[in-house]
Amino acid sequence: MRAAFMPAAGVVEVGDFTDPAPAEGEVLVRMHHASICGSDTHVVHDGFHRPERLGVPGYPGHEGVGVVEVSRSTHFSEGERVLTVPPGWLGACYAELQVVPEQYLVPVPDAVTLERGLMAQQLGTTVFAMKRFGRPPGDVAAVIGAGSAGSYFVQHLRRLGYEHVVVSDLDPNRLATAAALGATTTVDARDASVVEAVRDLSGGAGAGLVIEAAGYDACRADAIEALRHGGTAGFFGYPERYGDAAYPAFLAFRRNATLAWINGAQLEPGLASFHEAMGLIEADAIEVGQCLGLRLDLEDAARAITVARAHGGGATKVNLVLPAGR
Incomplete structure (x- = not known):
C-alpha cells in the first residue's frame, strides 16, 4: 500500500x-x-x-x-x-x-x-467541547480562529441562541465563510482587536463564552481578556508548545473565570459526540460544505x-x- x-x-x-x-x-x-x-x-x-x-x-x-x-x-x-x-x-x-x-x-x-x-470527526470534537462549555449567560459569545472547528462553533453558538457571535481570524476568506455561517461580527486580527469588538457589543461587560480555536497563547490571553465576570474561556486549540505557557492569571482570577480545556472526545463512552455529529450531518442541521x-x-x-x-x-x-x- x-x-x-x-x-x-x-x-x-x-x-x-x-x-x-x-x-x-x-x-x-x-x-x-x-x-x-x-x-x-x-x-x-x-x-x-x-x-x-x-x-x-x-x-x-x-x-x-x-x-x-x-x-x-x-x-x-x-x-x-x-x-x-x-x-x-x-x-x-x-x-x-x-x-x-x-x-x-x-x-x-x-x-x-x-x-x-x-x-463528523472534527464536528464531533466540537460537540464534545460544547457539552463542557455549556451555555454561559449573556447575548455575546466569541470564537477566536475561523478554521474548520471555528466554523462549527459559530453554528453551535447560533443554535444556542446567542444574539451576537464575534469571530476573529487572520484570513479574510475564512472570515467571509464565518459570516455566511452566522457570525454577526467578524474581526480581521491583522489590524483589529477581538477584545475591543466584544466590549463594544456588550457595553463593556464582555462575552459570556469565548472559544479559542486557533491554538496560540496570545489568543488564549485574548479569550480571558474578552470575558465578562463569571464567563467561560473554552480552550479548544492545541497547545502552542510543550511545558509552561504564560497567561493572565490575575485577570482570570478577578473575572472569576472558568477555563475549560478540551481533550479526549475519543474516550467518551460509546463515542457519543461523534455519533451525534454524524446525525447532525445526516439531518443537514450543521453545514460542513465549507470544509x-x-x-x-x-x-x-x-x-x-x-x-x-x-x-x-x-x-x-x-x-x-x-x-x-x-
Whole structure:
C-alpha cells in the first residue's frame, strides 16, 4: 500500500508499505478520504510526535473515512462504511489501508457521502467541547480562529441562541465563510482587536463564552481578556508548545473565570459526540460544505500539512483524497 509517514521529526514522505492485518477486535479499513487536523501540524513541525511512531505508515492522520475490507470484530462487517476516530497518537489514516480497533469506529449512514461523513470527526470534537462549555449567560459569545472547528462553533453558538457571535481570524476568506455561517461580527486580527469588538457589543461587560480555536497563547490571553465576570474561556486549540505557557492569571482570577480545556472526545463512552455529529450531518442541521473545498492527493501529503499549517491558504479545511476515493 501507499502511505504518508514521518521518517523523522519535521519530515513527511510517501512510500510503499506491506498491507497491515487486523487482530481480534480490529478491522482493516480501506481509506477513501482523510483530513489534516491542526494537531497534525504540531506533531509534524513542533515536536509533539510520539518517537515510537516515527516511520509508522499513516501517522499522524486520525481523521479518516473508508470501507471495512477485513473484519475481526463482531460489531462491524466487511463492506460497511465507517468513520475512523482513534486518539491522535494511534492514528494512521494517511494510508490506503488502516487497522482500527472496533471501539474507534462510527458507521456512516447510507444517506451521507463518505466525504461529508468524514467531517463528523472534527464536528464531533466540537460537540464534545460544547457539552463542557455549556451555555454561559449573556447575548455575546466569541470564537477566536475561523478554521474548520471555528466554523462549527459559530453554528453551535447560533443554535444556542446567542444574539451576537464575534469571530476573529487572520484570513479574510475564512472570515467571509464565518459570516455566511452566522457570525454577526467578524474581526480581521491583522489590524483589529477581538477584545475591543466584544466590549463594544456588550457595553463593556464582555462575552459570556469565548472559544479559542486557533491554538496560540496570545489568543488564549485574548479569550480571558474578552470575558465578562463569571464567563467561560473554552480552550479548544492545541497547545502552542510543550511545558509552561504564560497567561493572565490575575485577570482570570478577578473575572472569576472558568477555563475549560478540551481533550479526549475519543474516550467518551460509546463515542457519543461523534455519533451525534454524524446525525447532525445526516439531518443537514450543521453545514460542513465549507470544509470540503480543498482536496489534495495522498502523494501531496507533505504539502497538505504545510498548507494546513499556513491557515489553509484561506481554505477552511485541508483534505486528502486516497486512491480508493478518486
